Amino acid sequence: MPDLLIELFSEEIPARMQAQAAEQLRKLVTDALVERGLLYEGAKAFVTPRRLALAVHGLPGRQADQREEKKGPRVGAPEGAIAGFLKSAGLASIDQATVQSDPKKGDFYVAVVEKAGRPTPEVIAEIIPAIIRSFPWPKSMRWGAGSLRWVRPLHSIVATFGAEGDEPEVVRFEVDGIVSSNVTYGHRFLAPAPITVKRLDDWMAKLEAAKVVVDRDRRKDIILNDAKDLALASGLELVEDEGLLDEVAGLVEWPVVLMGSFEERFLDIPDEVIRATIRANQKCFVLKNPKTGRLANRFLLISNLVASDGGAAIVAGNERVIRARLSDAKFFWDTDRVNGLESRMPKFQSITFHEKLGSQAERIERIVRLAREIAPRVGAEPALAEDAAxxxxxxxxxxxxxxxxxxxxxxxxxxxxxxGLAPEVAAACEEHYKPQGPGDRVPTAPVSIAVALADKIDTLEAFWGIEEKPTGSKDPYALRRSALGVIRTILENGLRLHLVDLFDAACDYRLSQIASRPSEGSDSSDLRLVVKAVGKVSATFAGRHVASHAIELLAFFADRLKVHLREHGARHDLVDAVFALEGQDDLFLLVDRMTALARFLDTEDGRTLLAGYRRAVNILRIEEKKDGRAFTGPTNSTLFKEPAEDHLADAIEQVKSRVAAAVAKEDFEAAMTALADLRAPVDAFFDAVTVNDPDPALRENRLKLLDEIRAATHGIADFDRIGG
Structure with missing residues (x-):
């Protein structure tokens, strides 16, 4: 079957746009082909700095013929309706339509439209220009007197179509004066002459001979392998950088790896600063001395040509730029060390964190107070946590x-x-930002944990307090990431913290700052009105008064926890079931309880008890709706008429006592074991007892017994929220 080759040859495409552009070209073309009935066997896109290309394999030579029946108006319909039908069906007169009968609707016209399939090149010649003209570049430009917009000036278009072994034909079309052909061009400097190509394999081979490696992944492999070999030859190791490798592979068509050097005096600068300087300014890789573990005064650059002098001039030019940039970096480093950290702190007073949340200095003050409060709860020394914050x-x-x-x-x-600050303080200065993404590690040192949690909790509480919450599509302050960072830090370190207490404390610190701000010329009554307007609206949580938005924030954490656990294969409905119990803001304990519940529900006892629970609750809901009231315990044992009632009531009392004792000890496995003992009495009750007895007193007592089943399970979780 024939293959299609498309190449769009232009000036240099920015490296950051190349991978996405290749994927978009593949999708746009293949979707358009399939939409027109042209199915294919495979497609692959290619991209270099100067060309965007696509090969589509196994296309048919032409579209299949189509036959379609179009239903028209009823016989005797107004002339306007018939005229519209004739136009849409492409008929010259109504005599060309057939009449069909429907028992309900009567006779109506039907047109049989037969459409011959078009040759595939003809369809392609229609598709490609439209795609080129509307291609979704992030940024595009117009040049000369033409109207076409492209990422950079477009010079030529290759479009060939043909089966293997045949001479492919050129798919003829024109875009803004650029006529499609079978001619492309090699490397800008090493082989700029025109090249006539046929199909994919011929195109790749001829461009390779013209010093162009068209496959992006192969260019990356060449760069990586040659860089490692060159480093090894010098007794050094390449510091791999996937992001930089992606970028430089988009800057060259014929990669050549060269080594340069810089003065050893620059090695006084921290390795990360050297690497950032060289990477940002010259897109070069750095090398490491395996004996010392530190950077060597060498770097690797990726040239786009084979120079006649072996690359000496290219290396020398890069060395000049890197020397100048490293000189700047060393000046910054030396200047920063002369002016210590403490000297910078007053400047934060004039930097606004958020117009409704005050200055950066106020934010730091809140973090300090919160870190000191968190410190003893995570095993950190409060004074060290205060210094670090x-x-x-x-x-x-x-x-x-x-x-x-x-x-x-x-x-x-x-x-x-x-x-000379304490090592714990120095570590916290770096680690309090972590984790910054799903793959980033969490802080584990107690002081780092205290400051990291204080930083993120202050951010979350503050923005919740001013009603700047994430929406479905927007999260400008990265609050979801902050919440996930708190969750991971707590769970991965096994921390026991009551989140609502911390949210409430953060709220108090923030509002106390507002209350202490100068009135800026207003009288004291005006200031009191301001504080009242933003003051704490209290709500009750686990028997204590806290800021109402702290409870809203806890619900946000529940949603984030569900996302986090779902990614690790856990059931999100169990998070809801446990969070629904009063006072559940200890995430580590909550997950421990949820894990035990999940294991229990995977057992036969768990599944059967859940089924019995649902049966009991469904009966209760129906009867409570019918009577317009709730049936809550205690039950009256003198009204038990069946042994199954006595056995269930005794079992419930024993289970409730054992569950409460186990939960108090945080032994959730034992609590689940106790709960399993309800299975047999519940089954026996439903087998032997008619709940809706004609005797109203018996009926009410038995409904209360069903409510006791619900109460017994609520010591573990809200079973109403468990799905499945």
Whole structure:
């Protein structure tokens, strides 16, 4: 079957756009082909800095013929309806239509429209220009006097179609004066002459000979392998960087790896700063000395050509730029160390964190107070947590972080170490930002944990307090990520924290700052009105008064916890079932309880008891709706007429007592074992007892007994919320 080859040859395509553009070209073309009845066997897209290409394999030579019946108006319909039918069906007169009868609707016209399939090249010639003209580049440009917009000036289009062994035909079309052909061009400098190509294998081979590696993954492999080999030859190791590898593979069509060097004096700069400098400015890889574990004064650059001087001039040019950039970095590093962290703290007073939340200095003050409160709960020394929280944001005002924002936190650690601060404080300056994504590690040192939790909890409470919550599509302050960071830190460190208490404390700290702000010329009554307007609206949680939005924030955490656990294969309905119980804000304990519940429900006892519970609750709901009242215990034992009633009542009392004792000890496995003892009495009760007895007193007592089943299970979870 024939194959299609498309190549769009242009000026250099930005590396960041290439992978997405290749995928979009593949999808747009293949979707358009399938939509027109042209099914294919396979398709692969290619992209280099100067060309976007697609090969589609196994296309038919033409579309299949189509036969379609179009139902028209009834016989005797108005002339306007008949005229519209004739036009849509492509008929010259109504005599060309047939008449069909329907027992209900009577006679009506039917047109049989037969459409011959078109040759595939003809269809392609219609598809490709439309795709080129509407291609969704993130940014595009127009050049010359034409109207076409493309990422960079488009020079030529290759479009060939044909079966293997045959001479492919050129699919003829024109886009803004550019006529399709079978001619492409090789490497800009090494082989710029025109090349006539046929199909995919011929195109790839001829471009390879013209110093163009068209497969992006193969260019990446060449760069990576040659870089490793060159590093090994010098007794060094390549510091791999997948992001940089992706980028440089989009900058070259014929990758050549060269090694350069810089002065050893620059190795006084932290490795991360050297790497960021070289990466950001010259897109070069750094090398590591395996003996010391630190960077070597060497780097690898990726050239796009084979130079006649072996690349000496290219290396020298890169060395000049890197030397200048490293000189700047060393100046920043030295300047930052002269001006210590503490000297920067007053500047935060003039930097606004958020117009409704005050300055960065106020935010740091809140983090300090919250970190000190959290510290003893996570095994940290409060004084160390206070010091770490005080300086954790100081590096944001340093020269190095100003130049390389991605080094925030890490540079704080270096500066804290250089000033002789406690190791725990230095570590917390870096680690309090973690985790910054699903694959990032969580802090494990107690002081780091205290500051990390304080930072994230303050952020969450503050934005909830001013009604700046995430929506379905927007989360500008990354509050979902902050909540997930708190969840992971708690669970992975096995921490026992009551979140609502911490949310409430954060609220108190924030509101106390508002109350203490100067009135800026207003009298004291105006200030009191402001504080009252933003003051704490209390609600009750587990018998204590807390900020109402703290409970809303806990519900947000429940949703985030469900997402987190679902990604690890857990059932989200069990999170709802456990969270529904009063006072559940200890995430570690909640997950422990949920895990035990999941194991129990996977047993025969668990499944049978759940079925019995649902039967009991369904009866209760029906009868309560019928009577317009709830049937709640206690039951009257003198009204028990069947042994099964006595046995169930005794079992419920024993189970409730055992479950309560086990839950108090946080032994949820024992609680589930106790709950399993309800299975047999519940089954026996439903086998032997008619709940809706004609005697009203017996009926009411038995309904109350069903409610006792519900009460017994609620010591573990809200079984109403369990699905399945």
């Amino acid at each position: 005080t300086f954790c944001k100081a590096d944001l005002l340093t020269e190095v972080v100003g130049e390389f924002p991605e080094l925030q936190g890490l540079m704080g650690r270096y500066y804290a170490q250089g000033e």
